[in-house]
Amino acid sequence: MKSVTSFMGRIITFSLLAAIGLLISGSQVSAKYKEKTIHCTAMSVEGNWEINGDLPREALLISLQGLVNRTGPRLYLLYGSDYDYGNVQALLDYYHADHHVEYTMIKSIPDALAKFRKYVKGYIVYDQKIRDSIVLSFTAAGIMDGVVVAPDQVPMMKKLGFKELANYDGKFESMDTTQIYQWAYDHFWNKCSHKELIYMGGVEGKYMKPGIADLGIANRAFFFDLSTDPRGGTQYKLASMLYSKMKPFSFIFGWHSYMKDTEHSSVTLASHYALRVEGLNTNPNMSFHRWIKLPPGYKFRSHHGDLKNLKVENKIYVSFIQSDGLGIGAWLRPGRGQIPYAWEVNMYWYNYAPAILQYYYSQATPNDEFIGTLGGPSYMYPKAIPDKYRPTAFKMAARLIKDLDINMFEIFDASDSLTRDLPKKVVDEYLKYMPNEIGFVNGYGPAHTFAIEDGRPFMSFDYYLPPTRTIKEADADLEELAKMNPKRPYFICFHVREYTDVKGVMDIMKGVGPEFKIVPLDVFLKLAGMAPTFKTQYQFTR
Amino acid sequence: MKKYVVHSWTIAAVLLISATLLSCSANAQSFAGTWKYDNKASKNVGAFFESGEIRYMLKIASDGNGKMKIDHLTTTEAGWKTKTLNIDLNGPETSSTYPRGDFYLFSFEAVAIGPDQTITAKAVQGSNKSEFDVNLHYTVLVSQGTYDIVEHDHYQLSPDGNTLTVTSTRNSRVEDEPAVYVFQRGN
Structure with a gap:
């Protein structure tokens, strides 16, 4: 009995010493980091x-x-x-x-x-x-x-x-x-x-x-x-x-x-x-x-919507994605944080310049979500990537997106001048090789590729806001889309160019009816996965 | 009896004015030609036209008996793309086939369904030969399926025949100003 007690005592003592050691070690690393001016x-x-x-x-x-x-x-x-x-x-x-x-x-x-x-x-x-x-x-x-x-x-x-x-x-x-x-x-x-x-x-x-x-x-x-x-x-x-x-x-x-x-x-x-x-x-x-390193042990943590207990309403759900938002876009301009908004992330910064990403992550409000881009680990057109490289491209993107604590991905493919849509084969590969994503968004201008697998929607932009659109015109566009897509819920994925700031988008949304509801992009994708009123469709074959 | 003296310069002026009026009149009735899109004068147009991301041009050919071929040319990455609309003024409904692609008239770039898109059109012209109306029927692809579009276009030539204004409305658009596409006669 004594030996057992003694053994337990040694374990506890060792554990305490190890914990103290780790604390000292951690503080030393931290102090060392701080000293590196x-x-x-x-x-x-x-x-x-x-x-x-x-x-x-x-x-x-x-x-x-x-x-x-x-x-x-x-x-x-x-x-x-x-x-x-x-x-x-x-x-x-x-x-x-x-x-x-x-x-x-x-x-x-x-x-x-x-x-x-x-x-x-x-x-x-x-x-x-x-x-x-x-x-x-x-x-x-x-x-x-x-x-x-x-x-x-x-x-x-x-x-x-x-x-x-x-x-x-x-x-x-x-x-x-x-x-x-x-x-x-x-x-x-x-x-x-x-x-x-x-x-x-x-x-x-x-x-x-x-x-x-x-x-x-x-x-x-x-x-x-x-x-x-x-x-x-x-x-x-x-x-x-x-x-x-x-x-x-x-x-x-x-x-x-x-x-x-x-x-x-x-x-x-x-x-x-x-x-x-x-x-x-x-x-x-x-x-x-590229020389500015992340603090030791730093992990990217992004904001996510509350995806539990979601209930689908007979609404027109709208979610915004701003392209090029972090570099040349509206991140520092008026309105950010006041409505749910998704920002395209340049994923290569994770390896090339992680402190830039840290800057944006540290500033993000609960309304600022991130979406991985664009087509692959960087800007790539999936239809143009040779078949043998496409799985690798998607796996690389999946790895980056995971490291960045993101679970949504965006694609834009303009390799065919006549369509921004994707064939089923490519859509299936995204769903297969990027298994942790809760949903995908395709297009730039609106596209018409829609699919769903196990509640994970693959959707396209329904609306594109160019830099010159007036509030009145944009409101009429949204009302027209609502008329042409009569089932409810209806999901409008809304692409905002870098020229328009969040305040401008808010001004547009003030002009539409109460049927419209702005939701965070991850909530939007989850709801679309729960009630997919869109029609499954892919790129037409020639 | 008073003798009227007509000077040669007066005759020349009358002839010149008559010729000008005739010319204007002929021009006023001539929709045929190349029409360059005037972005500044247009309003409420498709977003890609408005932002200048898509260039636009019309080429109209007429057989002189009411049948017209209206080529809508828009830029793509591969160069100019043409969609040809056939109409017959005061004639029977016509049918046109557009190649697969987007309808940039829509701000949100709705596309017609299928690789080939059938457009039916009924064109009417009254006594004013500097204008005519076209009703178009076609189906577009939207995220929830398809939608049948009825589009009304009013073509109006300016008195000097050098400006063509196409005022467009459609059944899907709710409580909105009509789209006004203005074109200037080109070479």
Whole structure:
């Protein structure tokens, strides 16, 4: 008996000691984390983004940022309040408050180059008359560890004591776009990392907005600006060749060119090679964000609606999803938190820049839900992904969505210009390979793919709110949908573009009748699963 | 008896005015031609037109005896897509087949059912030859199944024949202003 008591006593003592040890260990980890202050520099790149205007200054700083952030978070660029991404200053403030990021401001390029001289081996001169030479110089910058400069900036660089690594001024005058990138491929491809490609498209003409270039330079990626339109001739062929050289599920950062192809052709081609598209070309500071780590033991926890004891009413249920809401959207604009609202999540941030997600998760109100996007682990068109890669794509998405504590997923496929609908085979694969999701939403503009399996609905948007729609028109649209879909309950999944804020949506909903009821997206999907008044339908076959 | 003197410049002016009036009159009755969509002048139109995400154009051909072919051209990723509506002014009901695709007239992009969509149309023109009316019947796909649409379009030419206004209403739309599509004559 004594020995038993003694044994029990030893177990209790050991357990107590272990618990104390764990507590001390935990507090040490926490203390260690708190002690890790990040000292960095912030600079403004605010300007007009004109190739013959402010771009030389902006491109130089972004290339410098890529070099100095290659091995740590040292330079953060501020893009101004009018920039496409409205969260740049807010993220820095958040890092300062919650991630022990301390920063000092530098104003001049010479000061910045002097401070970060050891990361810069020299400079690469691009030809201001040839846009493609600027794009190509970003590739060269990553490989040669140089900053990119316009010819007018050469005297400054010489005065500061930097050497010229390459000079492309006038070099490509006799070449067309395809020839320039073929030249780049021949000279740089084998020296690039191949972890990602950078499509430096977006606005063109006299403008360029290379916000994502820092990431590509830091990772020694290959940059291009080639048409992905199948009618694009040699450009399309070269783009296809580049894509074919990438391992499946590699990334294409940046964005398509607004002057030479379309989002849909770009994502279709990428999906054909099972590549992950992550926009935009304007996406700033990614070389910095990736170094900001989550606190030890941090788990993403998102808000979920109360899915217990749900009762279906004879209502018109409406649920909102805002596309691109977290980066270029309305997260920081009026109304957020006042009505249930779902925000598309860029899931790749989980691995690439988790602290950005932490920022949004920490700010989310109980009315802010998250939905995983878009089609796969990144922006991918499932119909264009080869059959053999589709299950992997869906499983990758399922893993990310689980890690992010999300249980809803969104798809948009524009690989077929005539329809946004999906065939049964693809719908079945989503339901099979993403088993933890309570529901799926398909489309952009409205689509007509609807299915259900074990109470898990696969639905499409019934309504799309474009940026120009007036409240009166939108109200009439909703009333018309209600008339055309007479059964109750009726479920309207409502797509809001990034241009409209939550307050604008609330104003629209004030104008519809009492039959309409706004519900959180997960509640919406659950109710639709309980009372599926939609008709099961898939993409029509040709 | 008073002698009227008619100067040559007066004759020329009368001839010129007559020619202009005749020309305007001819133009006023001529719906045929290419019509470019004027987004600024239009109102209450389909959302994709309104936002400029879809470009729109009409091409109208007439046989001169009331039969008309109205091509609705909209942009897609693959380029321009055409839906042809056949009408016969004051003639029997006509039937047209639209290829599979979306009806952008609807703000919410309702699509007609099936790979081919049958549109029936009855067109009526009164004594005013610068206008006519068309009643269309077709079925659209909605999330709960299908819905039978009755659409009424009023085509109106401006006095100078260079602006075409199509005012559209449909049975599904509740207490709303009609959609007004304005087109300018193009080449």
